[in-house]
Amino acid sequence: MSGLQVSDLTVKYGGAHPVTAVDGVSLDVTAGETVALLGPSGCGKSSLLGAIVGIVDVASGAITWDGDDVTEVPVHRRNFGLVFQDGQLFPHRSVARNIGFGLEMEGLPLDARRERVEEMLTLVGLEGYGSRAVTDLSGGQRQRVALARSLAPRPRLLALDEPLSALDADLRGRLAVEVRDILAAAGTTAIVVTHDPSEADVMASRVLRMEEGQLV
Amino acid sequence: MPVHARHSRRHLLWWSVAALPLAFLGIFFFWPLITVLVRGLWDGGFDWPGTWAVVVDPRTVDAVLTTAGLATLGTLGSLALGIPGAYVLYRLRWRGQATVRGIASVPFVLPTIVVATAFTALFGRSGPLGFLGWDQTVWAIALAMVFYNTSVVLRIVGGTWAALDPRTADAARTLGANRRQAFTHVTLPALVPAIASAASVVFLFCATAFGIVLVMGGTRINTLETEIWLQVNQFLDMRAAAVLAILQLLFVIGILAASAWARRRRERVLGTRTVDGTRAAQRRDLALTIPVLTVLGLLMAAPLFALIERSLRTPDGYSFDYYAALFTDPPAAVLPVSVWQATLNSLTTAAIAAVVATGLGLIVASLLARRGRRAAVLDALVMMPLGVSAVVVGLGMLLTLNRVVLGVDLRGSWWLVPMAQAVVALPLVVRTLVPPAKAIDPRMKAAARTLGAGPTREWATVEWPLLRRPFGLALGFAFAISMGEFGATSFVARPDRPTLPTAIYRLLGRPGPENIGMAFAAAVLLAVLTASVMMVSERMRTQIGGDL
Structure with a gap:
């Protein structure tokens, strides 16, 4: 099945x-x-x-x-992706580099990575937030980033x-x-x-x- | 009475209480320090060419490079051993761990002269590792620094690692990172600030490890500190010594600035939330745990074993002859008094130094308990000796206080020794006493006041009972530090009234197996004395005790 x-x-x-x-x-x-x-x-x-x-x-x-x-x-x-209760975002990485983490591990080229990250930011309604520090986000925004990060590597x-x-x-x-x-x-x-x-x-x-x- | 008048009267009272510790530091620390600065730059007028000639002297350049090189080696070695050690001793949980952590912190409470003597016993020609030919090489010195400082890395990095949320690395794993990638991309960046902070502290300790380099460096290896010592004791060039002291001062200020920067970053990254990130050790952890514990164990046991073994090894086989010799008068050319007399000298001076440092520390802690600008100023002033190498303190006192001060003839006075030791111990005493003093809720004091206690009775019935145990801890610390103090003491102790550490140094420098053997036995005695004082005072540590 x-x-x-x-x-x-x-x-x-x-x-x-x-x-x-x-x-x-x-x-x-x-x-x-x-x-x-x-x-x-x-x-x-x-x-x-x-x-x-x-x-x-x-x-x-x-x-x-x-x-x-x-x-x-x-x-x-x-x-298999996992979204944690408290997000578990990587504090030393920007929003975009958090979302791109899984793609980096896959070894996806930079251009393709950027494109996918933009796509994910749009999907979770955070266009333009890519360069922000995750420590500056609200609780709701953090969970959106966590969701985008988990979804990015499909x-x-x-x-x-x-x-x-x-x-x-x-x-x-x-x-x-x-x-x-x-x-x-x-x-x-x-x-x-x-x-x-x-x-x-x-x-x-x-x-x-x-x-x-x-x-x- | 108008409000502002009452306010300014209280202000006056505060400063008049602060005057005692400030006067002490003024006479025994700031005045000597300023004398060093003036002496280094001034010779009947502003003498920049004279200063510059010392700075560019090949001996000086060599000493600066050696200081930096040795400190780098010592720091890298401590990190190489301390980081995996932090994982095994703090991130993992296993039975018997607390005991092993306790043993691992022992080297740090040993006086530098004991560490230096133990490594001499290990690498010296007749030592167990003498065949390596490492005696009087940078490798042996760097290893002694690693022995001394690994526990610093263990504590700082281990503390951070134990509080890291393991699920952050799990998050990386679910995103496709393997174990190694999760470590390098997620765990290591989170540890970097703690590692940087530990590295700068260790670098500072290595750059001020005077006793280790003086004893183990022989004639060839000289750092800024031993070069200062040589200029004073061999070349009798106080001017050059003062210039070198200024260089040492700048060196240490540079390290402290880097360390403050690292600490700020650590606090920022750590953020607010810490969790229990430890996990029970499993069978697969043995692959790391066994090698790490073996190396740590060998590094710690080998020099101490060599020291004890050689203190018992006489030409006629193993015996307690060297220990017995500690109580007899050696030839006058070796030591003017018996080692036992030197031990009594040390016990006396350390007791005086501890009482002075802890008494002043208690005053300072009470004044610092309430935050404010004046408290911050006092705090900064009292902490300053921590940022100055003990050698510079000793040199300053030698240059300044060999005269009549306030009607007291200090020339060659043995009083300088406990005062120098109290200056060195004071910052650590204050750091031990301030956190518990701050932890006393002001409302509790207010409650005592509303129940009819005046300021004195309030202090005696509320503050003192709560500070008594930290006071005991600080007293023990100060005593142990003073017992083992070598950097400043070696400059101000009179040759005919040696302390135990200066007697050990003298014995090590005299030819003949008899003298070396006595030095080993005396080092064991000093180690046992300081370690037992430390252990007794550690029992005074309470929940609200300070962090050192």
Whole structure:
């Protein structure tokens, strides 16, 4: 089948108090679809997302894309993007050089890189902001840059980890609609993690609920 | 009483309390410093040609190049070991880490003369690594500087690294960066300000490592500081010494300016948010952890082992003979008194220096607790000895205070020794006491006042109980620093009344295995004394204790 398939995935954290954060979760995301993962904080949804993207180690289970097993593929070769809750922009790089980071890693020539960065700035409504320092941006602008940065290398799957929760309520409502439209325009397959049901309804075509490490 | 009159009376009171530390610094620091400047530029008139002749003298040029070269080697070595070490000791978490961190900070509390003696024991002709032929080479000196300064890099870079958000590197990974690219493009740029700041501090310490170069450099390797010492003690050319001191002063000011610049950048990049970025070590981390800890361990253990081993190795096999000899009177040509007497001299002068420095420091800290322009001025004045090499302080005191001051005959007086040591210790004492003094909420003092306590009782019942432990810590620091102080002391200590560090230096310079062996034993004694004082005072450190 085409798209993402997660089967019987388990994530455990060791240390003094071992925890099973994700407990045998299976889910499918069809190409082009946006799925929301809804649940209270600490239910394991961020761990699940991290495991899919590859920044969290998997204890057992499998992750496949278009039928290919990617469980053992290192994060930078998976071509799955991730938008962090707090953006995680690189403070020493300008807006344009943040958005161009993934393209730089691909080894894309400068001209093509510039063109794509401009395209992304337009997509997220930040034309002319390319040379700004990311430290001068507002919270909403930062998340737009984070979204543009993740979309720029054309990931086959985009994971968004509470992308709007650091913003104030009013802005959150407006940006949720915008993010949905941007994802639709880019035609990206996406998983959004959130604890806000209305946000999940706005952004996603399908909502999965998670509690204590399991889908319910 | 009108408001402005009350205000100016309070102003007067503040300055009259500040007068005591300022008078002390004026007599024992600023006056000597100005004397050095004048002596370097003035000879019956403004004598620029005379000054310039010293500056362009091949010996001077050589000393400047050696100072810069050695400091560069020492700094690069400390970074090469300290940066991976910071990762292993601060970014990763593992059992026993706290102990290893504690051991890694030991070299920094050892007096320079002990470090120099230990490396002489290691690389000297009869030393365990004597076959390398590194004795009296820049390599051995640079290694001693690395031994001394790696802990500085560990602490500064490790502190920043532990607080870096690991998810920023994760973000780079999701964008297609491999491990190495994520490090060079994201983690390293975030560490650069801390690395630059550590590098400038280490460079400063290396450029003022007088005792190490004097002991290990022999006759061939001279830095600005040892050249000053030679001009005073061998060529008796005070003018040249003063010019060299001015060069050393400019050198240090340059480093401090670079360091201030690096610190400002560090604060800007670090921003407001810090997180716990440490992670538990895993099996795959062993590939880095084992080599780093092995190199760190060897570098630290080898010289200390060599020092202890050679202090016990006599021509008749291993024994405590050299230790026993510390209590007997050596031939007068070697030392005028026994090493034990020199130890008592050191304990006495260090006790006086510690009491003077901590007493003045307490006054300064109380005055600095409330921010303001006058506090900033006082702070800057009190910190200035930190920016002047101890050798320059010693030279200045030698040039200035060999006379009758305020009716007290200071010529050759042993009183100069504790005063010089107090000048050197004062900035560190103030830095230890100011943060806890500032942490006392003014409203708490106000509360005491509303409950009927006058200014004196308020101080005795609120401030003093809260400052008592930091005071103990500062007292211990000041004592340990004074015990090991060599740069300034070597200029003002009288030959017939040596301190323990100057006695060790004398013994190292005398021929015969007997004298060298006693020097090793005396260095062990000095190391044990200072390290135990430091350990006892570290226990005084409280949550609100200062950062050093």
